[in-house]
Amino acid sequence: xxxxxxQWQIMSKxxxxxxxxxxxxxxxxxxxxxxxxxxxxxxxxxRGIGGGIWPAPPEGHGMVTLYVEVDDVARxxxxxxxxxxxxVIPPQKLPDGDEMAVILDPDGLPVGxxxxxxxxxxx
Amino acid sequence: MRSRCHSNYVFFTxxxxxxxxxxxxxxxxxxxxxxxxxxxxxxxxxxxxPQYSLRAxxxxxxxxxxxxxxxxRSKRRCTPDTIxxxxxxxxxxxxxxxxxxxxxxxxxHLRESxxxxxxxxxxxxxxxxxISDWYHFAILELVRLPEFRPDTRWIARVLxxxxxxxxxxxxxxxxLGLLExxxxxxxxxxxxxxTASMNDVTELTIQRLVEQVRKLLAVAERVRPTGxxxxxxxEAKKEKRNGSARHxxxxxxxxxx
Numbered sequence: 001x002x003x004x005x006x007q008w009q010i011m012s013k014x015x016x017x018x019x020x021x022x023x024x025x026x027x028x029x030x031x032x033x034x035x036x037x038x039x040x041x042x043x044x045x046x047r048g049i050g051g052g053i054w055p056a057p058p059e060g061h062g063m064v065t066l067y068v069e070v071d072d073v074a075r076x077x078x079x080x081x082x083x084x085x086x087x088v089i090p091p092q093k094l095p096d097g098d099e100m101a102v103i104l105d106p107d108g109l110p111v112g113x114x115x116x117x118x119x120x121x122x123x
Numbered sequence: 124m125r126s127r128c129h130s131n132y133v134f135f136t137x138x139x140x141x142x143x144x145x146x147x148x149x150x151x152x153x154x155x156x157x158x159x160x161x162x163x164x165x166x167x168x169x170x171x172x173p174q175y176s177l178r179a180x181x182x183x184x185x186x187x188x189x190x191x192x193x194x195x196r197s198k199r200r201c202t203p204d205t206i207x208x209x210x211x212x213x214x215x216x217x218x219x220x221x222x223x224x225x226x227x228x229x230x231x232h233l234r235e236s237x238x239x240x241x242x243x244x245x246x247x248x249x250x251x252x253x254i255s256d257w258y259h260f261a262i263l264e265l266v267r268l269p270e271f272r273p274d275t276r277w278i279a280r281v282l283x284x285x286x287x288x289x290x291x292x293x294x295x296x297x298x299l300g301l302l303e304x305x306x307x308x309x310x311x312x313x314x315x316x317x318t319a320s321m322n323d324v325t326e327l328t329i330q331r332l333v334e335q336v337r338k339l340l341a342v343a344e345r346v347r348p349t350g351x352x353x354x355x356x357x358e359a360k361k362e363k364r365n366g367s368a369r370h371x372x373x374x375x376x377x378x379x380x
Contacts, residue, residue: 054290057295095273106234
């Protein structure tokens, strides 16, 4: 299956304002009907990848993180450590069934790893 | 074959007939970085031959012209391996080549040190916020309840705060290793036993911060005394002077806020 980049995530200090901005700008639809109240972004196109908006802590700064889909998050976390990465968020199973982790590459840039709940269903 | 002086340092040249490289003599006034050296060398060749191009330079170095372009524009890092390879192709004097490689390795350590410092600063922020914002502990308390629902909106309603505040707190707790989402509907409080108090949680996170600061010091020791190293050493001295690791970390947290 390879390891494609399948999702982007904007971390925003003002997620409501950010969501409203992109909704107005691109007519993106924002849906928060999920257990983590995650702002899932529907770009309205079958092309490109989907995304989401997550709150950034007050002491942090806004950023965009890319999420790479893998078939085994824990295995890739170990692999990341072996090749010089660091772990920010160890593998977690989210309430909606997705699995995710966040690593730092050697330059300190965060990269997400995730396995969607429906991966084994051929999605 | 001839050598040529340019900008106060001696370049090597390629004998256009014999295509032999002549090592560049070691010289203290050589460009300060390998990237600058590459730029200067390309400039020198272009000055000598108006038809000379980036592609020709790349071909002489046996690398892709796009890669060379990125190296010249600082869009790609000149790794020690790259410096070795290109430096040899350019016939750099062994000592000059060794100096450029050593410089790049040192820069790599600095980047690593800066990344480690960033990690510790994040941890310090997380620890400081954990101590100051009551709902972190409240979330851990909720997780232990049989009625607990792994749902941000439910937690926000119970704690009378916003889902975004809960999500920021959840991120911190997970990052600190105090909370783990093991299954779709099961979260685990890793802060200790059911009788764990706020102080226990705080102490645990401070211990983790101390571990990270020690790791940072280990990284910092590998580079020459720079601002980062100096600061780390000062903190180590402060820790020793105060006689209390916890006190030193509290100071570190305070400074990082």
